[in-house]
Amino acid sequence: MGFFDKLFAEFIDIIEWVDKSSDTLVWKFPRYQNEIKMGAKLTVRESQLAVFMNEGKIADVYQPGMYTLSTQNMPILSTLNGWKYGFDSPFKADIFFVSTRQFTGIKWSTKNPVMLRDAEFGPVRLRAYGTFAFRISDAAMFIKEVAATNPTFSVGDIAAQITSIIVSRGMDAIAEQKIPLLDLTSNYDEASAVIAKKIGFDMANMGLEITQLLIENISLPPEVERAIDKRSSIGIVGNLGQYTQFQAANSLENSSGGGLAGMGMSAGLGVALGQQMAGMMQGQGSGAVPPPINAASNFFIVIDGKQHGPFSMEKLQQLQAAQSLTKHTLVWKQGMKDWTLASSVDELSHLFIAPPPLPVQ
Numbered sequence: 001m002g003f004f005d006k007l008f009a010e011f012i013d014i015i016e017w018v019d020k021s022s023d024t025l026v027w028k029f030p031r032y033q034n035e036i037k038m039g040a041k042l043t044v045r046e047s048q049l050a051v052f053m054n055e056g057k058i059a060d061v062y063q064p065g066m067y068t069l070s071t072q073n074m075p076i077l078s079t080l081n082g083w084k085y086g087f088d089s090p091f092k093a094d095i096f097f098v099s100t101r102q103f104t105g106i107k108w109s110t111k112n113p114v115m116l117r118d119a120e121f122g123p124v125r126l127r128a129y130g131t132f133a134f135r136i137s138d139a140a141m142f143i144k145e146v147a148a149t150n151p152t153f154s155v156g157d158i159a160a161q162i163t164s165i166i167v168s169r170g171m172d173a174i175a176e177q178k179i180p181l182l183d184l185t186s187n188y189d190e191a192s193a194v195i196a197k198k199i200g201f202d203m204a205n206m207g208l209e210i211t212q213l214l215i216e217n218i219s220l221p222p223e224v225e226r227a228i229d230k231r232s233s234i235g236i237v238g239n240l241g242q243y244t245q246f247q248a249a250n251s252l253e254n255s256s257g258g259g260l261a262g263m264g265m266s267a268g269l270g271v272a273l274g275q276q277m278a279g280m281m282q283g284q285g286s287g288a289v290p291p292p293i294n295a296a297s298n299f300f301i302v303i304d305g306k307q308h309g310p311f312s313m314e315k316l317q318q319l320q321a322a323q324s325l326t327k328h329t330l331v332w333k334q335g336m337k338d339w340t341l342a343s344s345v346d347e348l349s350h351l352f353i354a355p356p357p358l359p360v361q
Helices: 003-010 075-081 139-147 156-177 188-198 200-204 222-237 240-255 259-286 313-321 346-352
Strands: 024-028 041-044 048-054 057-062 065-068 094-099 103-109 114-118 122-136 152-154 208-219 299-303 306-311 330-332
Touching: 024 139, 041 048, 048 139, 057 075, 057 139, 094 139, 103 156, 114 156, 122 156, 152 156, 156 188, 156 200, 156 208, 188 200, 188 208, 200 208, 299 313, 306 313, 313 346
Parallel strands: none
Antiparallel strands: 024 094, 024 152, 041 065, 048 057, 048 094, 103 122, 114 122, 122 208, 299 306, 299 330
16 A cells, blocks of 8 residues: 555545445454554444454454444453553554354255165265355454454365365265155155254354255266166056056057048957957966967867877768767866767766657658
């Protein structure tokens, strides 16, 4: 400062901070050679504190209000300077205004994936992001441990440090809670509260307080997300047989020629095909073998000690007429335990009923 700056400073007796920024935490009041006149007016607004520093040591801290600076209302500074008789000469001191309001909407995120162990999926890598809000809870501690003698100190100067603490301590806290991955999305509030509590001690050591911490999203690796999607799809499908019917009917309907008749036919075919496919799926699940076509009419017979067939009922009638099939012929079909005489099988008994004699004329 030049001569006129010094001269102008002699007439300034109001000390205040009108904060026009939205992210300033600490602001140092500028004075020529740091000289403060006795009787100067100090105005500390709401959400502010004024910290006086003398020879590198924090002296008095003023709460919101208006003060006339004198030896009577500066107990620590007056003691340090030894003003036993109320000496009214200017004194030297650094004055720092500290904002105590909340700073909100500050984003945090994991720069790199964080490895966690899940009981169901095993080791997985997580990414998370959200927002937090904080305030200065101890102005003297904050200046001493963080801001030091910087003329200005903003949110950007401390946000990265807070984010690192949230990620480091917060992921440890989530791991300790052992919340399953599939339940994390429904437990964001609980996880946020756990993280905020976990980092409380670190914040207090810097004179800070986390007033709100929110998790907006926790993302999983693509392969884990695909596995979860498949599991969800299976749960939504429910009855696989009905789902197969529905899919088959839709496929045939889309490929039909058009018109009400075509639509009705394709829908009917779709349902029939769906039922067949559902039956096949159920049969595969139980280990059963599907029966052959017309199994009820197919018989094997023994002729001259050799197995022949299978024969349909029409063919069996022809064999009986040719005397190749008699009551004593051994027969077998699927479902029977062993070879049986043809006359003992109900389905074949009608082949051996002799017609009644012709009436005598």
